[in-house]
Amino acid sequence: xxxxxxxxxxxxxxxxxxxxxxxxxxxxxxxxxxxxxxxxxxxxxxxxxxxxxxxxxxxxxxxxxxxxxxxxxxxxxxxxxxxxxxxxxxxxxxxxxxxxxxxxxxxxxxxxxxxxxxxxxxxxxxxxxxxxxxxxxxxxxxxxxxxxxxxxxxxxxxxxxxxxxxxxxxxxxxxxxxxxxxxxxxxxxxxxxxxxxxxxxxxxxxxxxxxxxxxxxxxxxxxxxxxxxxxxxxxxxxxxxxxxxxxxxxxxxxxxxxxxxxxxxxxxxxxxxxxxxxxxxxxxxxxxxxxxxxxxxxxxxxxxxxxxxxxxxxxxxxxxxxxxxxxxxxx
Amino acid sequence: xxxxxxxxxxxxxxxxxxxxxxxxxxxxxxxxxxxxxxxxxxxxxxxxxxxxxxxxxxxxxxxxxxxxxxxxxxxxxxxxxxxxxxxxxxxxxxxxxxxxxxxxxxxxxxxxxxxxxxxxxxxxxxxxxxxxxxxxxxxxxxxxxxxxxxxxxxxxxxxxxxxxxxxxxxxxxxxxxxxxxxxxxxxxxxxxxxxxxxxxxxxxxxxxxxxxxxxxxxxxxxxxxxxxxxxxxxxxxxxxxxxxxxxxxxxxxxxxxxxxxxxxxxxx
Numbered sequence: 275x276x277x278x279x280x281x282x283x284x285x286x287x288x289x290x291x292x293x294x295x296x297x298x299x300x301x302x303x304x305x306x307x308x309x310x311x312x313x314x315x316x317x318x319x320x321x322x323x324x325x326x327x328x329x330x331x332x333x334x335x336x337x338x339x340x341x342x343x344x345x346x347x348x349x350x351x352x353x354x355x356x357x358x359x360x361x362x363x364x365x366x367x368x369x370x371x372x373x374x375x376x377x378x379x380x381x382x383x384x385x386x387x388x389x390x391x392x393x394x395x396x397x398x399x400x401x402x403x404x405x406x407x408x409x410x411x412x413x414x415x416x417x418x419x420x421x422x423x424x425x426x427x428x429x430x431x432x433x434x435x436x437x438x439x440x441x442x443x444x445x446x447x448x449x450x451x452x453x454x455x456x457x458x459x460x461x462x463x464x465x466x467x468x469x470x471x472x473x474x475x476x477x478x479x480x481x482x483x484x485x486x487x488x489x490x491x492x493x494x495x496x497x498x499x500x501x502x503x504x505x506x507x508x509x510x511x512x513x514x515x516x517x518x519x520x521x522x523x524x525x526x527x528x529x530x531x532x533x534x535x536x537x538x539x540x541x542x543x544x545x546x547x548x549x550x551x552x553x554x555x556x557x558x559x560x561x562x563x564x565x566x567x568x569x570x571x572x573x574x575x576x577x578x579x580x581x582x583x584x585x586x587x588x589x590x591x592x593x594x595x596x597x598x599x600x601x602x603x604x605x
Numbered sequence: 606x607x608x609x610x611x612x613x614x615x616x617x618x619x620x621x622x623x624x625x626x627x628x629x630x631x632x633x634x635x636x637x638x639x640x641x642x643x644x645x646x647x648x649x650x651x652x653x654x655x656x657x658x659x660x661x662x663x664x665x666x667x668x669x670x671x672x673x674x675x676x677x678x679x680x681x682x683x684x685x686x687x688x689x690x691x692x693x694x695x696x697x698x699x700x701x702x703x704x705x706x707x708x709x710x711x712x713x714x715x716x717x718x719x720x721x722x723x724x725x726x727x728x729x730x731x732x733x734x735x736x737x738x739x740x741x742x743x744x745x746x747x748x749x750x751x752x753x754x755x756x757x758x759x760x761x762x763x764x765x766x767x768x769x770x771x772x773x774x775x776x777x778x779x780x781x782x783x784x785x786x787x788x789x790x791x792x793x794x795x796x797x798x799x800x801x802x803x804x805x806x807x808x809x810x811x812x813x814x815x816x817x818x819x820x821x822x823x824x825x826x827x828x829x830x831x832x833x834x835x836x837x838x839x840x841x842x843x844x845x846x847x848x849x850x851x852x853x854x855x856x857x858x859x860x861x862x863x864x865x866x867x868x869x870x871x872x873x
Contacts, residue, residue, distance in 0.1 A: 356803045364800075395656040405618075405649045407627060409793045409815040413803070420796045 277494075278302040278339040278379075280326065280370060281346030282319075283312035285450045286385060286443065286486055290345060293487040295319050304335040304346070312448045326366030333373040341494055344370045345385040347421075349414060349450075351561050352554050356413045363417035364424070371428040371435070382425065382435045383493050388479065388504055388571050389564075390419045390439065399509070399572035402439070402502045411564055426500060434499030438489060441506040441571055445483030445590060446597040454565070455480065455515075459591075460598055462519050462527070471566060472531040474513040479571045481507035482590035485583065492580040503576040508587040512566075515587070522592045523599075538562055608687050609660070610736060613637040615668055615725070616695030618644035620794030621744065621823075624816035625692060626661075627653065628824050635660040637686060639677060639695070641667055662686070668695050669717040671724060678728040688732045690827060693722035693766075694744040699759035711758050718762035723769065730782070737781035742827040743770045745788040747840060750847060763788075767833075774832060783830035787823040790840040792816045812839040 277294060281287030282303035294301050295318035305313060308323050324331025326346055336342060348362035367384070374382050392408050392415075394400045410416040425435040444455035461468050489505040497503065510518070516529055538559045545555040576582035612629050616622035618640035629636050630653040640646045642665040650663040664680060666673045681688065697714040700706060722743055733739045748760040749767040767786055774784035791813045793799040802813040819836040826834035835841050847855070 356800070360800065395652060398652065398655055403645075403648050405623070405645050405652060407652070408817050410796065410799055416796055416799055416803075420800065423796065 275341070276300045276302065276339045277341045277343060278304065278336045279343045279345065280304045280332075280335075280366075281344070281385075282314055282321075283307075283310045283448075284345060284347070284349075285447050285453045286440070286483070287343075287345035288312055288314050289447050289483055290343060290487050290490055291319055292316055293491070294343075297491065302335045302339055304332065312450075326369055327361055329369050329373065332369045333377065336370070336373045336377050336379065339377070339379060341381045341383070342370060342374050342379050343383045343385070343490060343494075347385070347418070351412060351414055351564065352556060352558065353413075354554070356417075359413040359417040360420075363414075364420045367421040367424050371424055371433060375428060375431065375433040380434065381494060381497075381499070382428075382433060383490055383497070384422065384425045384435060384437050385490070386418050386422055386437050386439050386502075387415075388439045388441045388506065388569060389415050390422060391571075393567045394477075394570040396568075399570050400504065401572050402504055402575055411567075412560065422502075429500045436493050436497040436499060437502040438486075438493055439502055439504045440486055440489075441479035441481045441504070441569065443481055443483055443486055445594050447483055456594065456598065459519050459594060462516075462525065463523060463595070463598055466527055467530050468516075468527070469530045469532055470512065470516065471537050471562065472534045473566045474516070474531070475511050476566045476568055477509055477511045478567075478569045479506040479509050480515065480587055480590075481505060482585040482593075484590075485585050489576060489580065489582050492576075492582055496580045498579070501579075503580060503582075504571050504573050505576055505582065506571040506573040507584050507590065509570040510587055518587050518591045519595065522588070522595045534566070608736070609635060610687050610689035611635045611637050611660070611662070612690040612692065613639070613681070613688050613729070614692040614694055615639045615721070618646040618649060621789065621792055621816045621819065622692075622694040623649060624820035625694065625823060627817065628820040630657040630659050630661065632824065633657065633659055634690075637662045637664065637681060637688070639664045639666065639668065641665065668721045668725075669713050671716075671720070674721060674724045674728065677725070681729075682732070687736050688729055689736050689739045690742065691726065691729055691733060691740070692742045692744070692827070693725060695721065696744065696762070697759075699748075699756045701755055703757050706758070714758055715762060718759070719765050722766065726773070730777075733782050734780050738783070739781070740783040740785065740827055740830060741770075741773075741777075742785045742787060742823065742834075745770070745786045747788055747790045747835075747843070749786070749788050750844065771832065783827075785827050785831055785834060787819075787826065787834040787836065788840075789814065789819045789823075789836050790843070792819060812837065812843065814840075 277299050279291050279301055282291045282305050291301050291303050291314040295316035301319045303319055304322050304324050306325055308321050322335035348359050391400045391404050392406050422437050429435040541559045545558045548555040612634050614622055614626050617626045617638035626638050646663045650661040653661045696718045743766045745766045746763040748756045749763040770784050770786040791802050793815050814837050822836040
């Protein structure tokens, strides 16, 4: 079966392209630059050079395909140009949906994020029908929900669409902005001391990349059009995340806590100076708060309706650390 | 036994109404929440009950129909619910130039923004008087004060609410029922409005607020019995400008806004 995939050089998209190719799908991969180092290489993968904002190139990649995996997104949270997010995430999604509709695509799987639901409330797991309890915290969340609404609009117009709300992904794969846990884990491998903000009780959900890939294929086969599925792993506090990482590399290196509020004030100053210098900050106070937000989720709907299975944080992290060790040796 | 009091909020499933419903729950105030069917009201009620351990009664109905206003009153009355605060928030926003507006849209807008709050206050006034000291809060807008293109009918309905609230406040003073009006500026409510707000001019971007922040100030003002609540420093500053700037200057600002709309139209 021919399928189109956008975002083939991204963290999820790259691995998903290879997974689909391994499973004998013929993959039309839309990429901005066919010489990118992150291109997935496999005999079943056919590259289409183009851009989400160029409709004709999107349509060329989608033509003849039965299904579309739309994983491409602008995720660089440190960018403060809302236009960049809008063009890729909203306008780009509109182009993918429009081309899919015009070419009689039978199913579109849209990769989204659990962050569109906002923080989880105390003692409550985020489910697919949790109402948003506070305003959109940043342009990424805002444009992803706008894109989700487009998918649902097109679904009503007869283009079957399924939304996967993926939690924080970790595991083997290429380096990109959306791969924060891997970057963190690499720090634990390399550095003697790791400095962390003091809010270690904050709980977020961590999903292993292999589970995310399988979920996409399950959604293609078993997903119901017009539905959202939360694709998560284990809920864990930062404390648990760090200890799991340290255990999996048998490290006894100490973790040094920095007072959260002091760190945040420092970041206020830093991002103010960056703004004066017209520089993009690598970490802003808003991004810090965003990363330290409770996001406990339930993947129950995907488990019961798609047949989705969850890899434990311990097992996933062991595989991740051995991947990262080997990669570092390679360097 | 101590009476269990409730705050009734109309239009509670989305935007500012939802933010006020959440804010009330955070303050341990029980609520009766009203909004259109299938707008996610039951999910909101569930999470408020679970998270904040308060009573929340969701009622789904279209309040632009007069018979539904009566039916809302009857439902609350039958359950003998004591209303302490009544928040008239349900309303329809402005949609464009007068020429292009659908007459039925305008009529529904006038009904929902003007007739509905008027009828509801009339019906619930006895209940509120019994629970005095109590309060009414109507949701106006900065457009209650400013005359802007694209906000003709909307601004008119909100100006009605301002005038109505201020008169009624004086009338109900002896009954210990306070009447307030909150006049927010631009709020980040729906995703598409939020996006529009983020791409606006610097002056308007500065005045935009998140509904949860405006809700804190609105509920504070209502509980203190303030007459007019204008959330946000920038909006207060615009109100001050409005009262001191001479008319020709204001007209100039309005017409430059108008020209912006015109270029937008040419571009789109």
